[in-house]
Amino acid sequence: MILSIDPTANIILNGEALGAFPLRSGTRQGCPLSPLLFNIVLEVLASAIRQQKDIKVLKLKETAYVRGMGNLEHSSL
Numbered sequence: 001m002i003l004s005i006d007p008t009a010n011i012i013l014n015g016e017a018l019g020a021f022p023l024r025s026g027t028r029q030g031c032p033l034s035p036l037l038f039n040i041v042l043e044v045l046a047s048a049i050r051q052q053k054d055i056k057v058l059k060l061k062e063t064a065y066v067r068g069m070g071n072l073e074h075s076s077l
Contacts, residue, residue, distance in 0.1 A: 008020040027034045
C-alpha cells in the first residue's frame, strides 16, 4: 500500500458515487502506519501516567470478572 500525501475518500450511496472529498485527519482504513502511530501515542501516554505519583489507582484482584466482558486476566487491565 502506498502512503498518500493528499488522501481522498468517496462515498457510494445506492450504487452511485457522490464524489471525492479530502481527508483532513487520521489515517485511511488498512494503512500500515496506523498501528505504529497508535503504539507510539499510547506509550507516551502510559509513560506520562507512570510518572505521576499522585494518581489514585483502583486495585483489582488478579482475575476480574466484568459483566458482559467475560473473564479478564490481570495483564488485560
